[in-house]
Amino acid sequence: MTQVERQQWDVVVVGAGGAGLRAAIEAREQGLRTAVICKSLFGKAHTVMAEGGIAASMGNVNAGDNWQVHFRDTMRGGKFLNSWRMAELHAKEAPDRVWELETWGALFDRTKDGRISQRNFGGHEYPRLAHVGDRTGLELIRTLQQKVVSLQQQDFKETGDYESRIKVFQECTVTRILKGPDGRVSGIFYYERESGRFFVIESPAVVLATGGIGKSFKVTSNSWEYTGDGHALALLAGASLINMEFVQFHPTGMVWPPSVKGILVTESVRGDGGVLRNSEGKRFMFDYIPDVFKEKYAQSEDEGDRWYEDPDNNRRPPELLPRDEVARAINSEVKAGRGSPHGGVFLDVSTRLPAEEIKRRLPSMHHQFKELADVDITAEPMEVGPTCHYVMGGVDVDPDTAAALGVPGLFAAGEVAGGMHGSNRLGGNSLSDLLVFGRRAGLYAAEYARDAAGSGAKRAEVDEEQIAAASAEALRPFSAEAGAGAAGKDGDADGGTRPPENPYTLHQELQQSMNDLVGIIRREAEMSEALNRLGDLRVRARRAGVEGHRQFNPGWHLALDMRNMLLVSECVARAARERTESRGGHTRDDHPAMDRDWRKQNLVCRLADPAGGALPAADVPDPERGQIRLEKREMPPIRPDLLDLFEKDELVKYLTDEELTE
Amino acid sequence: MTTAPTTGYTAHFKVWRGDDEGGGLEDFEVEVNEGEVVLDIIHRLQATQAPDLAVRWNCKAGKCGSCSAEINGRPRLLCMTRMSVFDRAETITVTPLRAFPVVRDLVTDVGFNYEKAREIPSFVPPEKLAPGEYRMQQEDVDRSQEFRKCIECFLCQDTCHVVRDHEENKASFAGPRFLMRVAELDMHPLDAAKDEGLDRRTSAQDEHGLGYCNITKCCTEVCPEHIKITDNALIPLKERAADRKYDPLVWLGNKIFRRKE
Ligand SMILES: Cc1cc2nc3c(=O)[nH]c(=O)nc-3n(C[C@H](O)[C@H](O)[C@H](O)COP(=O)(O)OP(=O)(O)OC[C@H]3O[C@@H](n4cnc5c(N)ncnc54)[C@H](O)[C@@H]3O)c2cc1C
Ligand code: SF4
Ligand code: SF4
Ligand code: FES
Numbered sequence: 001m002t003q004v005e006r007q008q009w010d011v012v013v014v015g016a017g018g019a020g021l022r023a024a025i026e027a028r029e030q031g032l033r034t035a036v037i038c039k040s041l042f043g044k045a046h047t048v049m050a051e052g053g054i055a056a057s058m059g060n061v062n063a064g065d066n067w068q069v070h071f072r073d074t075m076r077g078g079k080f081l082n083s084w085r086m087a088e089l090h091a092k093e094a095p096d097r098v099w100e101l102e103t104w105g106a107l108f109d110r111t112k113d114g115r116i117s118q119r120n121f122g123g124h125e126y127p128r129l130a131h132v133g134d135r136t137g138l139e140l141i142r143t144l145q146q147k148v149v150s151l152q153q154q155d156f157k158e159t160g161d162y163e164s165r166i167k168v169f170q171e172c173t174v175t176r177i178l179k180g181p182d183g184r185v186s187g188i189f190y191y192e193r194e195s196g197r198f199f200v201i202e203s204p205a206v207v208l209a210t211g212g213i214g215k216s217f218k219v220t221s222n223s224w225e226y227t228g229d230g231h232a233l234a235l236l237a238g239a240s241l242i243n244m245e246f247v248q249f250h251p252t253g254m255v256w257p258p259s260v261k262g263i264l265v266t267e268s269v270r271g272d273g274g275v276l277r278n279s280e281g282k283r284f285m286f287d288y289i290p291d292v293f294k295e296k297y298a299q300s301e302d303e304g305d306r307w308y309e310d311p312d313n314n315r316r317p318p319e320l321l322p323r324d325e326v327a328r329a330i331n332s333e334v335k336a337g338r339g340s341p342h343g344g345v346f347l348d349v350s351t352r353l354p355a356e357e358i359k360r361r362l363p364s365m366h367h368q369f370k371e372l373a374d375v376d377i378t379a380e381p382m383e384v385g386p387t388c389h390y391v392m393g394g395v396d397v398d399p400d401t402a403a404a405l406g407v408p409g410l411f412a413a414g415e416v417a418g419g420m421h422g423s424n425r426l427g428g429n430s431l432s433d434l435l436v437f438g439r440r441a442g443l444y445a446a447e448y449a450r451d452a453a454g455s456g457a458k459r460a461e462v463d464e465e466q467i468a469a470a471s472a473e474a475l476r477p478f479s480a481e482a483g484a485g486a487a488g489k490d491g492d493a494d495g496g497t498r499p500p501e502n503p504y505t506l507h508q509e510l511q512q513s514m515n516d517l518v519g520i521i522r523r524e525a526e527m528s529e530a531l532n533r534l535g536d537l538r539v540r541a542r543r544a545g546v547e548g549h550r551q552f553n554p555g556w557h558l559a560l561d562m563r564n565m566l567l568v569s570e571c572v573a574r575a576a577r578e579r580t581e582s583r584g585g586h587t588r589d590d591h592p593a594m595d596r597d598w599r600k601q602n603l604v605c606r607l608a609d610p611a612g613g614a615l616p617a618a619d620v621p622d623p624e625r626g627q628i629r630l631e632k633r634e635m636p637p638i639r640p641d642l643l644d645l646f647e648k649d650e651l652v653k654y655l656t657d658e659e660l661t662e
Numbered sequence: 663m664t665t666a667p668t669t670g671y672t673a674h675f676k677v678w679r680g681d682d683e684g685g686g687l688e689d690f691e692v693e694v695n696e697g698e699v700v701l702d703i704i705h706r707l708q709a710t711q712a713p714d715l716a717v718r719w720n721c722k723a724g725k726c727g728s729c730s731a732e733i734n735g736r737p738r739l740l741c742m743t744r745m746s747v748f749d750r751a752e753t754i755t756v757t758p759l760r761a762f763p764v765v766r767d768l769v770t771d772v773g774f775n776y777e778k779a780r781e782i783p784s785f786v787p788p789e790k791l792a793p794g795e796y797r798m799q800q801e802d803v804d805r806s807q808e809f810r811k812c813i814e815c816f817l818c819q820d821t822c823h824v825v826r827d828h829e830e831n832k833a834s835f836a837g838p839r840f841l842m843r844v845a846e847l848d849m850h851p852l853d854a855a856k857d858e859g860l861d862r863r864t865s866a867q868d869e870h871g872l873g874y875c876n877i878t879k880c881c882t883e884v885c886p887e888h889i890k891i892t893d894n895a896l897i898p899l900k901e902r903a904a905d906r907k908y909d910p911l912v913w914l915g916n917k918i919f920r921r922k923e
Contacts, residue, residue: 049725551681
């Protein structure tokens with residue numbers, strides 16, 4: 001076994017998106033030496049793609065806004081399954097996190113009186129999203145990136161080394177969290193994409209900020225990075241995931257041409273006046289306002305149209321219902337045969353705003369459609385349909401500290417963390433989530449690392465055995481090929497007689513299965529079928545083989561990512577089959593109603609065999625058993641002062657009778 | 663669901679394959695379908711013919727600036743180059759960015775850009791304003807906002823003749839992207855660099871190599887964000903730097919300021 005190089009850092013942050021960078025900035029400002037690891041280049045994480053804005057109740061456009069209103073909207077959006085404590089912290093701290101960005105150089109769009117402008121978005125009662133045109137994520141990531149650079153410049157002045165206190169290891173992929181014998185985190189194992197070499201960082205505190213899981217679905221707005229790595233790393237380290245059944249399908253993704261299917265069309269199009277129509281030209285959303293929202297949405301087109309100018313005396317148009325509602329409505333229209341030529345519906349802003357205004361407010365949408373679909377959105381409608389966009393589920397964390405439950409030294413923030421958004425996330429609430437909980441994760445990870453150092457307790461050691469196991473796991477795809485090659489295509493190390501599997505093929509089959517069987521509308525039998533197929537894919541993934549060598553080899557990378565996608569997909573399918581109701585991002589054809597008894601229940605996913613899993617996917621003869629164990633857990637009761645923020649008639653729709661009488 | 667008409671055809675591609683020790687163009691025949699971009703074709707090659715073909719990409723929507731390469735010799739984003747812009751019979755040649763060292767296949771080492779980014783002094787927040795107290799008019803932030811649309815694809819850095827074939831200039835030239843960053847901060851209504859004795863304009867000239875730029879506008883031409891790098895950032899920066907240098911009053915002011923330090 002070749003020697004694996006080791007480094008020591010105080011805090012390691014896995015991920016350089018909004019959550020990871022905010023965590024790293026905080027840990028470094030707390031005085032700890034902080035390493036950031038990310039799969040792509042610095043500044044290119046998924047956050048860069050966010051378009052619409054950051055939700056924060058600054059009240060710049062409508063002074064009626066405050067944290068309580070934001071909290072209410074968030075809980076409603078999540079159908080009361082949210083961790084209410086996270087929703088509270090998020091609503092309270094978001095404005096400070098946005099203002100802080102300005103002191104780091106961010107330039108948001110302005111109001112007439114020079115403040116940060118805020119725009120309307122689905123589910124938000126007031127204009128609340130701070131934005132920069134429709135490229136808010138770019139502004140966020142660039143600002144955080146530049147803040148990291150400014151800290152590095154400070155460190156350079158003091159130490160002569162830019163990277164003495166905060167360093168970004170770019171194009172590196174973490175494949176294992178390492179733990180000491182006492183169960184505490186001891187570091188991470190990663191490979192460098194460029195060279196294919198392996199490294200270990202020893203560190204008492206690890207923050208996961210790896211984003212989402214969308215690449216397990218065929219039609220998705222997510223990039224190749226979204227293979228659920230952090231979710232899987234947490235599971236493999238012994239942590240648990242919650243709410244994995246809740247996957248957000250954004251109502252408006254591009255549907256044509258096929259090569260761009262799934263790419264996001266920002267909700268700002270609707271926030272700024274765009275409307276949805278079916279093939280008959282009808283604004284069908286008026287037919288889909290659910291009872292719980294009846295009082296809050298316009299009942300006629302006239303009222304909806306007046307709302308943009310006079311929101312105090314009119315109700316908002318139903319195009320701005322929470323995403324799950326709109327996505328289901330589009331799905332139904334298409335199924336009923338009232339779809340657009342390429343299987344979507346029409347989203348039209350061209351008849352609603354002057355061309356110049358569209359170009360100013362939605363520049364990247366204008367560009368995207370012109371360049372990729374030959375559609376001029378100032379002159380004609382777009383065709384859109386649902387696309388897999390965001391996972392509400394994630395690492396089971398302590399709401400205040402972002403510490404992963406059950407694994408000392410492990411923290412999680414951003415899309416990889418669960419709880420905050422309940423069963424459905426409101427647009428704009430992710431970017432604010434990244435900043436609020438990224439900062440908290442960095443703060444408490446720093447505190448934990450400092451205490452660990454201060455207590456004199458020795459850092460948990462990384463032993464050679466763990467490193468050897470992690471290396472063997474990572475190298476497996478190469479030997480799959482060698483084995484088959486040596487035995488003349490009909491023998492491989494696992495005793496199978498079949499040739500190695502092409503990881504690209506495995507991935508495509510996984511995406512198709514998840515899309516078809518655990519997609520936007522779910523049925524029990526289909527999910528059981530999905531679990532069967534996942535079991536089969538898991539066995540085949542053991543034989544995933546790659547050609548070539550270790551330098552920047554995408555086939556190899558994908559073969560390794562399969563472990564994570566399979567684990568996470570099983571969590572989604574298993575939890576979705578278990579939850580026999582429809583709520584937020586989880587819609588059951590066979591259980592179409594929301595069930596108040598399920599409101600307090602979290603489904604918790606754990607590795608079935610925590611000791612195993614050192615190698616990917618032990619051959620499980622019975623796919624029903626799988627790798628994941630599910631457990632129901634009751635949520636803590638909502639604090640009374642927070643409940644008091646709602647009208648009783650509204651609570652009746654969500655809470656159980658016993659909760660109401662308490 | 664309606665399916666799009668299939669108007670597939672077979673295209674001829676030449677893709678550079680190799681590493682820092684050398685390499686060459688490899689020929690491929692590959693299927694192309696309606697609406698596809700060059701990155702789709704590269705992905706098809708990976709999935710069907712060359713599983714270890716190295717390429718960078720993330721968003722596939724022109725937002726992250728990862729997939730920069732040269733197509734028929736011109737710096738472009740692979741994900742925003744439609745196949746329909748080429749003649750069907752044309753051979754399409756895809757090569758890595760020429761100004762940066764090759765890592766493997768289409769992937770280059772863009773570390774130069776990250777080094778340059780570090781050399782540009784950061785935004786200096788005004789001391790007297792607390793978070794939440796910043797007030798700026800839209801028309802005053804418009805200019806800097808244009809530059810902040812930059813997705814750091816580094817196509818402009820790749821194309822600029824000052825460094826494209828002149829490795830020796832790299833040490834003293836920040837390149838259009840980072841000169842533009844200086845301009846962005848210089849035009850930021852609340853940047854307080856001056857209070858710290860930092861004059862961004864003269865430093866653009868003296869430390870970041872603005873003088874090398876002879877306003878050929880090649881950078882502007884390749885920018886996928888259509889930022890007017892030369893007209894709106896570099897030329898004004900040159901003018902401001904010139905003002906700064908030759909205006910005797912400013913010159914005097916500088917001296918006095920310096921002495922006070
Ligand atoms: C097209 C689009 C538009 C959106 N618009 C909005 C919006 O307007 N408002 C809003 O609030 N939300 C929006 N969202 C959602 C939001 O952008 C994401 O939820 C959010 O950016 C996730 O941030 P993050 O910090 O958790 O992770 P990311 O930004 O995805 O970063 C993840 C990081 O982890 C790294 N990583 C992952 N796995 C590993 C590994 N194994 N080893 C090392 N590093 C790893 C990645 O390289 C990356 O650096 C949008 C999402 C999409 C796709
Ligand atoms: S305008 Fe200046 S910076 Fe741009 S390509 Fe020409 S010389 Fe280079
Ligand atoms: S200025 Fe334009 S070409 Fe240059 S890096 Fe930025 S986006 Fe790319
Ligand atoms: S992949 Fe993001 S710009 Fe091309």
